Amino acid sequence: MQGEHPVRAQVVVVGGGPVGMLVAAELAGYGVDTVLLESRAEVSGQPKATTLHARAVQTLARRGHLPGDGYPYTGGAAESPFHFAGLPGLVITAPAREPEPILKCPQAELERHFGARARAAGARVLREHRVTEVVQEDGGVRVMAEGPEGSVVCFAEYVVGADGARSTVRDRVGIASDTHPATVSALMGTVTLAQPDALAKGWHRTPRGWIVAKHDAGGSTHIRTLNCTGAHADRQLPPTLEELRQEVSWIAGRDIAMDAPRWLSRFSDFARLARSYRAGRVFLVGDAAHVHFPIGGQGLSAGVLDALNLGWKLALAVHGSADAGLLDTYDLERRPVARKVIEQTQAQLALMRSGPELDALRGVFTGILSADRAHGHLGDMISAQDTVLPDRTGGPSGGATGTFLRNAVLSTADGETDVMGLLREGRPLLLLLGEESDGHREAARGWEGILNVVRARPTAEVPYEALLVRPDGYIAWVPGGHDLRQALSAYFVEGAVSAGHR
Incomplete structure (x- = not known):
């Protein structure tokens, strides 16, 4: 499959995270000849997203991709406690006979699960293959990659870019983005605290910022910090244990000793939204299409819903069963949802900023969260259960068309x-x-x-x-x-x- 022996497929998926693996599983399950190219040699154990919200869980259940045996019915409407901007009181609900509204599952576990389903359905997963070029040609797309045995050339009818925030696919096909610069700095890492009870689990707000702590069974603590005084001078500079220790201690207002660092990284509220999710025969999903401040656990869910929206449409197109304009609906349906996620995560960050002038606003909003239990506006927004799709036939707005059919x-x-x-x-x-x-x-x-x-x-x-x-x-x-x-x-x-x- 190297050099003079090009790889041929109906669809090439670039990027083997959970979203890319899910796209491959969907396509291969529909009988589409699918190749997935992933630069990593294996699944990373780095702690990342762990939350799948209700609409993503419900759609995965309908497509048979939900992890575990079957899906856990709820007899009546189910509720799961959550937060908004770190404030407690938000409740995510799901209708009767749907899965629980929040699925807690590490991203690495989802990646393995979707990857196993993709391979079982016939997808070819090529690891240690770094894509270097994507060129659209008459009737197809040429993808070049560097693999362990040299250069690889792939020819496909379509390409799906699931290769993350620094997407090579997005860059090579020239899809522009609207961006919002970083205004805050944040750190993340797993450490061992010298005093295990120095940080209780949960969300901690001080006049200087936020600390989120989560303890694991092995005695380690996963820490995230938020410093609203400004963006880091160099977001690409790898953080150190001493930087994390100083940041945690400064926000907490007391010295907190730690060692044995793992998975240190930094993030911010930098946001990106691709101006189009489609360029000819190339599509973007997940972080390749949209990036936002990671509050509320919505990034992974949004990417999963991208994959589940695009998969069946692209399969129909490959098989010649789709209307000519069906693939255009992917951008029309998913891009507005991503824009909404970016806007409401920016709203959450506004509530999280330091300053006594925001204390009154946080107090008012805590009451709003409590009152929202009656109609679920914020819960449905966070969980994407408020999504209504435009009528494909151009009919009048309103009514049932474009809504999600509850299980019955x-x-x-x-x-x-x-x-x-x-x-x-x-x-x-x-x-x-x-x-x-x-x-x-x-x-x-x-x-x-x-x-x-x-x-x-x-x-x-x-x-x-x-x-x-x-x-x-x-x-x-x-x-x-x-x-x-x-x-x-x-x-x-x-x-x-x-x-x-x-």
């Missing part, structure tokens, strides 16, 4: 099932529930090779006589607006056949 128990001729189970194979779902739904089935006749058509008994949990559901769980059509044929044509090629997810 359904009775069919084959027995009892639910929405999650019907979406597991990855095909768009035409659910027929009313006595007058025969006309809708006839209207969809030309797309039966793509659709999973299911007739179920009417239920108050799904108050429609019929509805079209995308593989990612969002409603694409309900009666009362556009004709079903028009909605199907906006997504899929009539007469095409989709293999579904393996």
